[in-house]
Amino acid sequence: MALNTRKTSRLLTPFAQQIRRYAAPGEGTVPPSKKKYVPTSGTYPVGFVVSSTHVGVKASNTRFDDLALVASETPCSGAAVFTKNKFQAAPVTVTRDMLKRRGGKGIRAVVVNSGCANAVTGRGGIEDAVKMGEETDRWFDGEKDDGLGSRSVVMSTGVIGQRLPIQKILSKIPAAHSTLGSDHDHWLATARAICTTDTFPKLLSRSFTLPSSPNTTYRMAGMTKGAGMIHPNMATLLGILCTDAPISPDPLQSLLTAAIDKSFNSISIDGDTSTNDTVALLANGAAGGKPIVDTSSPDYAAMQETLTSFATDLAKLVVRDGEGATKFVTIRVTNAASYTDAKRVASTIARSPLVKTALYGKDANWGRILCATGYAEGVDSVIPDQTSVSFVPTDGSPELKLLIRGEPEAVDEARAAQILEAEDLEILVRLSEKKGEEAVYWTCDFSHEYVTINGDYRT
């Protein structure tokens, strides 16, 4: 039996060195190669305050902040998108109900714990999530009770099938409220508090303008965490985006839904979808200017472009931190009969273990890319002798053609090896010679470390 050999090999030094430390979120020791993705300053939206607090949701976490609070100083518009998994965690159910009940109006805060997902926890879990929201509300003075219940978005990430230590969490919400602040250090610490197996906090901010108020500067900030799931956790993709632009709830939801489709729903670490995935967007209008009240204005279109681009940059950070990832791979499928076909092909390539292990091995294996293109489900428009595959280097040098209209090229192996040495790579699949629809997906490779992380024993 090979089992003993295998068991031993997993404990050997090279893997041990690569293993992430799971004990606590926000470990703080960012790997040197990831430091460039952690901002040292930012431009944050007016009227939002944030904080991070230590609870110790996991008993083993005695040091690191695991409670995050993001609040608007005034009631604001809120929207969210959720996992499509049939097994939805309690905070997903509670937040969805809350936004529906309020019509996305009068939202005050997002409260997040890491360390426990509050998933598959039955009725008790629902009650815990409701309590987290209500206790958060209580600290925003002067809010008149409008009979619509909680005003807080609730998120949880961490171990599945365990109840939250709810009293510990509730007892720390006053501290979370009293330490709210708006400077860069507050935002970065808050972004760190939502992490689980992430190796670096994921935070972005930017300024923008809208056509109807060209002299008004708006700001947007967002934090996210990923990526992949780590046992016995079901780690989760969470995102919290805030803007001081004035946007009504209805257009806010449609802006977010469209932006997520091309960003957070266009990334893949391992193809698994967690029970807790949630991305929320708050807009408090604190910067003034003309409100966006419907989907027909030029402001709406401009806002869509800004939001989609911003959400895409945030989502890419999740891929950068994919469990065990050594590569950041853009998969671009062009000249497709429809956007749906293009996205299905891109998604199938992004999820193929054979493509992902070849990328880990720095191997110009166009055969596996072609093969995944050919078995994408629900796609009828793939025609072998019209399909071309190239590697596109991200340094601006010319693409390396691997397959042209179904015919293999004689590949310059030295050039291929050079391209594959880089961390970043684009795989370009043209489904025809005619102009058509395009979809982009972002993914990472499958490494030994992925197996080590996800095959590890519970501790």
Next chain:
Amino acid sequence: MALNTRKTSRLLTPFAQQIRRYAAPGEGTVPPSKKKYVPTSGTYPVGFVVSSTHVGVKASNTRFDDLALVASETPCSGAAVFTKNKFQAAPVTVTRDMLKRRGGKGIRAVVVNSGCANAVTGRGGIEDAVKMGEETDRWFDGEKDDGLGSRSVVMSTGVIGQRLPIQKILSKIPAAHSTLGSDHDHWLATARAICTTDTFPKLLSRSFTLPSSPNTTYRMAGMTKGAGMIHPNMATLLGILCTDAPISPDPLQSLLTAAIDKSFNSISIDGDTSTNDTVALLANGAAGGKPIVDTSSPDYAAMQETLTSFATDLAKLVVRDGEGATKFVTIRVTNAASYTDAKRVASTIARSPLVKTALYGKDANWGRILCATGYAEGVDSVIPDQTSVSFVPTDGSPELKLLIRGEPEAVDEARAAQILEAEDLEILVRLSEKKGEEAVYWTCDFSHEYVTINGDYRT
């Protein structure tokens, strides 16, 4: 950058020891743990002869047989099922056309080379596949030319995007014909010749009877190869089944199609589907008895049961030899609203990298199983609070319940660890409390060795 660390770690001894030797098919050194799956005798169908011959399709292969020939002594019925990949290899196209042209009648042989897949090779590749079939035909004397062209099924497996060394292959077909024989050693050598990255040859045989001829003994033999794809190969699932029962082409095709759906189409190594996958079934009627000419007879039903069971046992051998596999996992989904729903859920669990790495880590991670159940695409009938998950040991001891109607059980970790130590395991997912449809899938785990094998540089 972590790249150098990673690169070094891949060259360390524990992996090097586990790496399969890719240089040639039929290496012959079966790992000790797999020896029990290689038969030392068999009962083979009357009127079939087989052989294996060395060609050296890969220039580096100077020793191992890589050409297999399976022939019926008389013209027989033939049927086949093929990959659904859009990029179909030349032998797939040529064989499909041949069977259609002949209506599955008058088939004489199956000719297979390993070492080169003849895939994505354009018009020249088609011509090569046609030549392989025609040259094979030529050696079956006395065959009158009926104007319908070749009578041979052609299969190839190995590197993609390269032309076959067709002259070398054609020059060895006379030798393949002259060494045809029907004893166990012939069958085993032939099963070995179709292998690529397989660690053991996969051959089964059995006897059976049919209701209308209770005193006639029929025999069936089959060989197959898998599993997963190895760079720069696109290894392929091939299967060749022969029986001396008398079955007309139409019922033969429907028997095979139904059997494959519950056997070869219910296994997953890595979720990738190759360009060359082909399973062929020949029936020469040499054992006599009443012919099966339609789908309505009791003989047909009995034959279906025998064939499905036989094909399932063959398909399971492919999973036993999954690249890097340390576990053999049966996924049984019961009490479903439909067979399709059950199969989609089973397939989704079987393909989840998180489930597969947890199994490698011997981890009772029901959360990942539940999560995969919840994101199975196209399934509307999953209801969280009616879903139960158990581990079923294969030693006959009682099941270990992990989740009952959506509520987590307090898991006996010692018992779970004991169950997960075994090579074989069944995961049982009950989608409701009501009797319903059932689907079974077989899969293996994802190990470091899988990544090593598939991330390896081309040599």
